[in-house]
Amino acid sequence: MDASSIRIPGYRGPINPNPNPPDGEARISIYLYRPWLAAGIVGAAVFGLVMLVQLWYMLRRRGTRWFHGLLAFGALMEVGGYAARIKGYQNMFRVYVFVASYFLIVVAPIPIAAAIYLMLTYAASRWPNGRRLLVMPPKVMVTLFITVDIITIAVQVLGAAMVGVVQTKLNRNERAPMTIKTAGYILLAGLAVQTAFFTTFMLLLLLAITRVPRLELPPGLARPLRMLLYSNLAAGFFVLLRTVYRLAVECQGYFGSANSSQTLFTVFEMVPVIVAMTILSAVPVARWFPKAEHLEHLEHPEQTSQAWQTQSDVTHEVKD
Template sequence: MDRPVIPGIPEYRGPINPNPNPPDGEARISIYLYRPWMATGIIGAVVFAIFMVVQLWYLFKRNRRTKWFHGLLAFGALMEVGGYAARVKGHQNMFLVNTFVVSYFLIVVAPIPIAAAIYLVLTYAAARWPDGRRLLVLKPKTMVTLFVFIDIVTIAVQVVGAAMVGVVQTKSNRGEKPPMTVTTAGHILLAGLAVQTAFFSAFIVLLVIAITRVPRLGLHGKMLRNLRMLLWANFAAAMFILLRTVYRLAVECEGYFGEANSNQTLFTIFEMVPVIIALGILSIVPIGRWFPDKHEATELLTHPASHNEYEMKH
């Protein structure tokens, strides 16, 4: 039997609220476009909670030289916990508009502090290793400020788009004229995602340039290995965050009611899993363990001939 067509959105084929007159706060359709899986919500909340605890442990008990890095990752993990906990609530009632907006907001915004932590790694490399400033194309403060600002603006645009989807559906249910169509709200999402993807890709280019410039520092042995390990781990985490961002961009290019956005399996594989892997990479060890001793780094910078003595000791 064919599903009834919802006025204004004939392309929608997801669950329909059994209440023909939904109360305030409920939509006629599931704005998720499906019923969120309980398992995905629970697994996401639990795994990100573990990462949050690990990062807090590093922050307060291990190495305070990287407190901003670990603090940002802990905050990002906390937002993911809240986002997936909201999806558990969405499984119980998929028509609640506020629950959808909270879930979408937290899951979409969580990569901001995670990306900011990834940006910080380059500034740590420039500050902790001898002559490390040569790794960067931009000044450290300029780089972090620019990319974090762009992330905040583009995420704000995406959240506005998502919120407007809920507003459009709520007003349509009440027989009121919505401020825009669902398609327009999707275009707002798309614009934010496109700019975010472009700038994050630009950062990855800067990161690759830094990796190629490592030989210019004239490092050897442990210091060289540790710097490369730090940058390559950061690169791997950045690529998984980029994968997640490109997925969202592809979803919005197809349209809010497209097959990709309606497929919960794709959401799990390309939204949740990449962020889990990225945080996992950044949680294996506190990155401060890879930093050279401050005194030894200064000695190597001012007395290059001491490289051999350093290698004999390490």
């Protein structure tokens, strides 16, 4: 039996050799291809290593355990997702394996994004006058963006699950609860809202970076603050890149060429999240927090400010 006998426009992937597949199997590969074994192994191994690093940080850094715990949990979900893709390589027609893989890989960015949101609140709470960096209270910002992420991810998982259910029903000549196109629209709606809100967060992060000079911090405090914000911006960029890729895929349609390309999945789904997690795992976030000796100088702000100004004037006189 070839692909043309299934009569799915645009589908050119593998066909189940069993004309009467058992419960839980579809007549086509819901991935639209056979998942690469090597990519699944690399993804599971790399995210497993990231998880161990974050667990190590979490055990040793008391003040940032939520941050590292969220990243460890996200990495664990990625490990499960790519382990499921390894199972998908063994049998690409099992719907529940696809749903598990899709659920874990799509949901994993929730705790990762939550850690990125939390990282910005550290900047607002750990540095003197850091609240000036944000346009809304830190708790409100974190609650808002995490809530939106949870809702939009739930919508995406629902859409992906319905794709599997609808396709299985159609292949068995049974009545489906909706069309494949409708299930794709559900996915698209969740992705569109998620992309819009994460883009908004990135704009708030850029705004926070431009506001750093307003804090009038000495170099010993301003430099690590910028390092924290820039590393947060870099990690957030790669998470946003992955989200935009997902949105582009769904705009083209479930059976489009983008969703049918395993190369694009690897380059724009797996790799960006690996890079983001690597940036956030390079050093513990507490490494950038203000040192006690730098904060001691701020006990008398007016005297400290005058001292910095005097030092700056002397420096300019020497240069002249």
